[in-house]
Amino acid sequence: MDIMAAAIQFSQCYIEHPYVKRIMTELDKLRAQRLLSKDQQCILITGEAGTGKSALIDHYKVKDVATNKSTKMTPVLLTCISAKRDLDSTLIQMLHDLELFGASQYKRRGFATNLEQKLVNALKRAQVELMIINEFQEILEYKSMQERQAIGNSLKYISEEAQVPIAFVGMPWAAQICEDPQWASRLIRRRKLTHFCFKDIDKRRYYLSYLKGLASRMPFASPPDLASPPIAIPLFAATNGENRFIKELLKEALMIALQQQDDTIKLVHLSVAYALIVPDQPNVFEFPLDLLQLKEIESPSRINFDMNTVEQLIIGPKYTKPIAISDILSLK
Missing domain, CATH: 1.10.8 (Helicase, Ruva Protein; domain 3)
Known part of the structure; x- marks a missing residue:
């Protein structure tokens, strides 16, 4: 038996225990209901390091790709916070994750563009039904209340205009986004992954x-x-x-x-x-x-x-x- 191959196969296996099944069902529900209202209901998934947050969303994405492998659309966009941890760089990262050719040109100094609208248009073209932002807490760290509110406003606009619900995934303090009353009402679904x-x-x-x-x-x-x-x-x-x-x-x-x-x-x-x-x-x-x-x-x-x-x-x-x-x- 190929020992390394067996170890890799075990490492990549995923156990859909009942709680994560319920979360994945909720993600499906958000996608199915996204056209019912402009005000998108979203979900916050938090947990300590090692509780399986990334494994859950990676597994969900893999299942979606397997289901939609015959289409060039991107029903589920799995993205993350830019290494620079600022809003513009993160929006560019999202455009890149949508495989939008020329996304790098938005970084040029003096290149006039509305990143929010570019992303909204790209999400519509790719027919995205759900955007998952991993390690979301990273964009909130070291930010003032005003800066966090500006980030929240931008993401709210993108979610509403593109009619795409967002799943925020991160460490427990990612819940800081709920300090904004507008997001508190959109994040009624707040799920926590815990250690056993x-x-x-x-x-x-x-x-x-x-x-x-x-x-x-x-x-x-x-x-x-x-x-x-x-x-x-x-x-x-x-x-x-x-x-x-x-x-x-x-x-x-x-x-x-x-x-x-x-x-x-x-x-x-x-x-x-x-x-x-x-x-x-x-x-x-x-x-x-x-x-x-x-x-x-x-x-x-x-x-x-x-x-x-x-x-x-x-x-x-x-x-x-x-x-x-x-x-x-x-x-x-």
């Missing part, structure tokens, strides 16, 4: 169901029992329930198992994989289960408005105090 949880029984089932989905995507005759306590519990302890870390750890363990020609993933493979990825941390896969302690996110990351340096801009998520697995399992 273990303490709550229903949320734990959600986590275990996700692990079963990942196991079914592995190239073994019989899927590994990733949802069994000896694997699921230390896997959570190692990752704090972070989607991206879980998948990266499992990918590494998969490659080790295939290299050793084993017929499934075992605890020892995860132990070796964890030691390779985070060699300076105690290896939780070598701990007895009753000695493991788990942490979950208690409050999300946020902007630090009292920052003195750029490095202090973001305050990371706050985690719960470690709680023993025996105490968690005794909860009702």
Whole structure:
């Protein structure tokens, strides 16, 4: 078996668990209803790094391309904030992502053009039904209230004139756009992707169901029992329930198992994989289960408005105090 090909295939698999299915259904609904009113209803999708925001919208885009592969139109425009993090550069980026030839000429000094109207016309020509802006928080950072309002006004005009709903995707503070009353009413749909949880029984089932989905995507005759306590519990302890870390750890363990020609993933493979990825941390896969302690996110990351340096801009998520697995399992 080609180990690298198997690892890539697993890495690219996507588990449509119920919550992300609901979000994708909402994206479809926004597209279907976009011609009913000039005032477009939009959606805000936020979450911590590693919760699967980019994976969700990439998967949605891939599904759309597969459905519309026979047309030259662009029903779903997936774009991002320009590296310069200003409005004009971002509008040019959107034109570029629409594969509009000559988009680079808008950067020339003195080139008189209305970027908003150019983008509206381009969206109409490409018959775009939904625009997804990833990492949206980047254009709001370091901006005053007036600057954020100007950005909001521009995007509102584009959305209304082109009759294209917008999905704003980003870190939790992307919700700053809702400080504008006009956008607050357009962003009734606000969805949050979170890390997995273990303490709550229903949320734990959600986590275990996700692990079963990942196991079914592995190239073994019989899927590994990733949802069994000896694997699921230390896997959570190692990752704090972070989607991206879980998948990266499992990918590494998969490659080790295939290299050793084993017929499934075992605890020892995860132990070796964890030691390779985070060699300076105690290896939780070598701990007895009753000695493991788990942490979950208690409050999300946020902007630090009292920052003195750029490095202090973001305050990371706050985690719960470690709680023993025996105490968690005794909860009702």
